[in-house]
Amino acid sequence: MNFKLEDRFSKIAIVFAFTVLAIGGMFGLLQLLTRTPYSPIQLSPDQYYLSLTAHGVLLAIVWTAFFIMGLAVFVISRELNINLNKYLLQGSLILSIVGVIMTTAAILSGTSNVLYTFYPPMNASALFYLGLTILILGTWIFAATIFLAFIRWKKATKSAIPIATFGVLTTLIIWLEATPGVAIEVIKDLIPMSLFNTPVDVLEARTYFWYFGHPLVYFWLLPAITLWYFFIPRLLNTKLYSERLPKVAFILFILFSTPVGIHHQFVDPGIANQYKFLQSVLTYLVTIPSFLTAFTLLATMEKSYRERGGKSLFGWIKELPWRDSVFAGIAFSMILFAFGGIGGIINASYTLNALVHNTTWIVGHFHLTVATAVTLTFMVSSYVLIPAIFNKAIIFKKLTVLQPYLWFIGMTIFSTAFHIAGLYGMPRRTADILYGGLAPSIWIELAQIAAIGGVILWVSGVIFIFNSGTSILKGAHVAMDAGSLFEKVNEKETILDRISVWVILAIIIIILAYVFPFLQIYSRGLSPAPPLPP
Amino acid sequence: MTDKFEISFIAVVIAILSFFVYALLQGTTIGYQPPSACSVYPAVNTFKSGVVEIQPGVYEVRIVAARYYFDPSTIILKNPKKVIFEILSKDVLHGFEIVGTNVNVMVLPYYQATFTWDVPSELKGNFMIICNEYCGNGHPNMYAELIIER
Numbered sequence: 001m002n003f004k005l006e007d008r009f010s011k012i013a014i015v016f017a018f019t020v021l022a023i024g025g026m027f028g029l030l031q032l033l034t035r036t037p038y039s040p041i042q043l044s045p046d047q048y049y050l051s052l053t054a055h056g057v058l059l060a061i062v063w064t065a066f067f068i069m070g071l072a073v074f075v076i077s078r079e080l081n082i083n084l085n086k087y088l089l090q091g092s093l094i095l096s097i098v099g100v101i102m103t104t105a106a107i108l109s110g111t112s113n114v115l116y117t118f119y120p121p122m123n124a125s126a127l128f129y130l131g132l133t134i135l136i137l138g139t140w141i142f143a144a145t146i147f148l149a150f151i152r153w154k155k156a157t158k159s160a161i162p163i164a165t166f167g168v169l170t171t172l173i174i175w176l177e178a179t180p181g182v183a184i185e186v187i188k189d190l191i192p193m194s195l196f197n198t199p200v201d202v203l204e205a206r207t208y209f210w211y212f213g214h215p216l217v218y219f220w221l222l223p224a225i226t227l228w229y230f231f232i233p234r235l236l237n238t239k240l241y242s243e244r245l246p247k248v249a250f251i252l253f254i255l256f257s258t259p260v261g262i263h264h265q266f267v268d269p270g271i272a273n274q275y276k277f278l279q280s281v282l283t284y285l286v287t288i289p290s291f292l293t294a295f296t297l298l299a300t301m302e303k304s305y306r307e308r309g310g311k312s313l314f315g316w317i318k319e320l321p322w323r324d325s326v327f328a329g330i331a332f333s334m335i336l337f338a339f340g341g342i343g344g345i346i347n348a349s350y351t352l353n354a355l356v357h358n359t360t361w362i363v364g365h366f367h368l369t370v371a372t373a374v375t376l377t378f379m380v381s382s383y384v385l386i387p388a389i390f391n392k393a394i395i396f397k398k399l400t401v402l403q404p405y406l407w408f409i410g411m412t413i414f415s416t417a418f419h420i421a422g423l424y425g426m427p428r429r430t431a432d433i434l435y436g437g438l439a440p441s442i443w444i445e446l447a448q449i450a451a452i453g454g455v456i457l458w459v460s461g462v463i464f465i466f467n468s469g470t471s472i473l474k475g476a477h478v479a480m481d482a483g484s485l486f487e488k489v490n491e492k493e494t495i496l497d498r499i500s501v502w503v504i505l506a507i508i509i510i511i512l513a514y515v516f517p518f519l520q521i522y523s524r525g526l527s528p529a530p531p532l533p534p
Numbered sequence: 535m536t537d538k539f540e541i542s543f544i545a546v547v548i549a550i551l552s553f554f555v556y557a558l559l560q561g562t563t564i565g566y567q568p569p570s571a572c573s574v575y576p577a578v579n580t581f582k583s584g585v586v587e588i589q590p591g592v593y594e595v596r597i598v599a600a601r602y603y604f605d606p607s608t609i610i611l612k613n614p615k616k617v618i619f620e621i622l623s624k625d626v627l628h629g630f631e632i633v634g635t636n637v638n639v640m641v642l643p644y645y646q647a648t649f650t651w652d653v654p655s656e657l658k659g660n661f662m663i664i665c666n667e668y669c670g671n672g673h674p675n676m677y678a679e680l681i682i683e684r
Contacts, residue, residue, distance in 0.1 A: 202627055202642045203642055242537060281558070291547045349561075350558050351558070351568070359666070424634075425664075527576055529643035
């Protein structure tokens with residue numbers, strides 16, 4: 001079978017993702033240094049908020065979505081050994097890229113410094129919202145392309161879904177569960193606001209946004225977890241400890257990823273305590289699949305050591321291939337994700353949340369999840385995907401080992417400092433933490449420590465972009481049969497493979513979790529506020 | 535699930551989460567509650583700010599949040615036990631955080647938020663009040679001061 005078309009899609013999507021990562025990372029460094037007192041680089045406030053908007057939109061949405069699309073096409077086509085619809089695939093890619101270019105142009109023009117959460121009534125240029133809408137439309141067509149091919153495969157084979165495909169489908173299901181929230185917000189409220197100055201109710205808009213905003217993190221995370229399940233057994237020459245438990249984990253993500261967004265609104269007046277409490281508990285449930293993932297992967301690591309005759313209780317940790325860049329990157333991702341998860345439980349706790357809401361604790365938290373568990377996993381996976389998809393060898397092999405170690409060190413410093421500073425109340429999203437000299441000196445010290453971590457992260461990012469960029473352009477040709485990465489399994493399907501059952505159940509849970517908060521918001525009567533420029 | 539390690543691990547996870555939910559439930563009956571009460575307030579310019587001691591130790595503090603200030607910008611409380619805050623934003627979304635306490639609330643435009651703060655009896659001195667949600671270029675300049683005298 002010929003995968004030329006699919007591979008071309010993946011190549012374009014991944015190169016686009018790398019480009020966006022390079023730009024977004026640069027903005028990250030600039031703004032981190034700006035908010036560090038006495039650092040040599042100081043952007044003006046409007047440059048800072050432009051940078052923060054670009055960093056958030058480009059990295060949280062564009063970098064992740066494009067890498068995920070490229071990866072999804074690769075996995076689905078090779079693991080299921082099927083071709084995808086050419087026109088849908090091309091259409092989705094063109095729409096997505098056009099949308100990103102529109103939104104990026106709006107940001108860089110300086111008219112749309114609204115950050116990646118774009119809370120109304122702060123008003124960006126219409127181009128910003130239209131671009132986002134077109135991007136989402138593109139991703140929906142993309143999801144349809146994948147599902148059409150999957151349904152065709154399913155009808156033909158009637159076999160159990162292989163694990164990487166299961167992960168990709170889960171990712172897309174979560175995206176489809178989540179994006180209607182932001183689509184409603186943008187189409188109903190924000191585009192009319194930017195075009196016709198229509199007032200917007202902020203509580204309603206925020207609730208739609210966070211309906212989307214939290215499941216978004218599982219959209220990022222699921223492909224990373226899929227890559228963990230994929231690479232760990234292959235790197236250790238063994239099988240997963242269990243093939244069933246990962247599927248259970250994916251299904252739990254389908255069920256509980258979406259009805260949790262209100263944990264971002266615990267200190268929003270206007271949503272009753274009992275609904276906040278309910279979503280706090282639902283968020284706890286979504287930690288179960290992460291626990292299961294940790295168990296399966298650690299058990300797989302220990303199993304491979306025992307299979308080789310290892311006897312010592314913890315000896316398997318030392319025996320792991322720490323000099324392999326893919327393994328090291330994934331292991332660091334898992335370690336930091338564990339701390340991200342523990343912090344996440346604190347964020348999602350009904351009462352504790354007030355201590356950390358909108359402080360740098362939150363920034364420290366999601367740089368462990370999206371910026372490490374996800375981004376570092378995608379980076380090190382690229383060291384396999386570049387030979388597999390681009391047929392190019394990585395040029396600087398030693399740099400691939402250095403890069404995840406630097407990322408781990410940099411992120412540990414950055415994130416720890418930001419977590420602690422958050423407990424001292426240091427706010428996120430501020431260009432200047434001095435507050436006219438009122439700021440406690442501990443804020444300044446921790447900000448400076450975080451900046452050191454940020455510089456190390458940036459160096460790691462530059463190494464990654466340089467190495468993968470030169471390898472794609474100038475790497476030696478390798479003839480790698482990418483299909484050989486996947487094994488052919490032909491098991492009978494079980495209830496776990498009946499995805500539609502789980503989606504219906506998920507929709508019921510989402511309705512139960514959200515119908516009452518929305519009833520409360522609408523029955524109180526809305527209070528729209530007129531738009532204002534940033 | 536037939537694997538005994540899997541089953542015992544799942545049991546441990548369920549035990550941990552049950553403990554967390556139990557702790558949450560305890561949290562709903564004692565002490566801090568999230569600030570959830572609000573009312574629509576479309577006539578934002580009629581809102582009057584100010585500090586009133588309605589009973590000994592019980593204060594009603596009405597605050598306007600706007601680009602880029604809090605009104606009043608200095609709040610002085612003598613021996614406060616309980617503070618009832620009523621906050622409104624006149625323009626965009628703001629945050630209201632008293633640094634070093636658990637007072638942290640989103641201030642939505644055209645809504646009035648009402649919440650009560652049980653002031654710890656040992657708390658005294660000067661506290662920063664900051665806006666902790668991005669509200670425009672002047673956001674870093676949006677802060678005020680709370681002074682608690684004992």
